[in-house]
Ligand code: SAM
């Protein structure tokens with residue numbers, strides 16, 4: 001039928017047509033359903049039906065930046081700042097390892113001081129040691145200089161997540177302060193550096209930001225494809241009352257629309273980049289209790305269960321209604337496997353689950 005033909009055209013195109021993508025981003029129910037099952041098939045054909053776990057540790061909410069959307073920005077005084085101790089981080093890693101998760105993700109606010117750089121370096125080496133090199137390590141610690149990226153790569157991190165947030169430079173500066181510390185060019189350069197060093201390089205955007213158009217989202221997808229990215233984590237933008245963007249809350253699309261559009265973006269990306277890793281963002285679950293599972297049926301193949309020690313979770317609030325903040329990691333594990341089974345996928349226990357695209361492009 002007509003919808004399938006359009007999807008075939010996207011899938012087979014050397015240069016995907018922006019008009020088709022744009023229509024699907026905000027599709028109606030019937031087209032949504034077809035788009036998502038098409039993307040799910042593309043995933044099954046190019047990858048397999050494994051979903052990979054990355055145990056996520058949000059090990060510090062201290063941040064030197066002031067992104068206008070983020071609840072833990074430096075300028076927010078209503079946050080209790082914490083640093084999980086090295087021992088607690090290693091315990092979380094041990095937990096993930098024991099649960100047979102193939103990988104961990106270390107995420108935190110952005111800091112670049114010497115002490116922090118060294119601390120991460122040591123942690124990475126320690127993680128490799130206590131897990132006998134059996135666990136994949138992704139880091140997501142913001143923009144750093146080439147030397148720092150390289151140092152962390154050499155001490156054991158092999159994937160890096162750095163969202164471009166929006167590939168539209170004008171929009172980028174509406175959601176970040178206009179200064180050296182929040183330079184669009186520097187962020188792009190950082191992505192080039194990561195790739196050059198040899199990381200599996202991940203990026204992503206927020207969907208439903210104030211001022212964002214559907215054309216921006218089309219361009220975001222094409223940006224990821226042009227950049228030949230290995231992994232993507234994109235999620236809905238969710239407002240937070242202690243941030244500068246909160247004053248635009250009345251101009252936002254309803255949360256339900258942001259949610260549906262995110263699923264559509266994931267499906268479209270799967271169709272135009274069949275062999276990359278796509279994460280089912282935690283923010284999806286804040287908008288729908290089955291949000292992450294729905295993304296796994298729409299083309300995503302990675303999920304990041306939170307393994308941060310429970311007592312810190314309430315303080316890592318990027319947006320409102322962050323899920324699971326009052327649960328210990330162990331509480332979530334048993335139900336996750338069942339929920340993934342329901343999506344027709346199986347958990348890739350014990351596997352790193354590297355981006356196939358990364359290996360194909362090298
Ligand atoms: N500091 C690092 C960085 O910025 O890359 C890593 C941690 S940062 C909290 C991780 C991601 O959270 C950002 O890339 C951003 O897309 C997302 N985020 C922040 N505030 C958000 C919000 N209000 N709604 C949805 N996602 C948000």
Ligand code: SF4
Nearest residue numbers: 063065067070073109
């Ligand atoms: Fe800091 Fe990252 Fe939040 Fe920006 S998005 S304020 S860099 S934690």
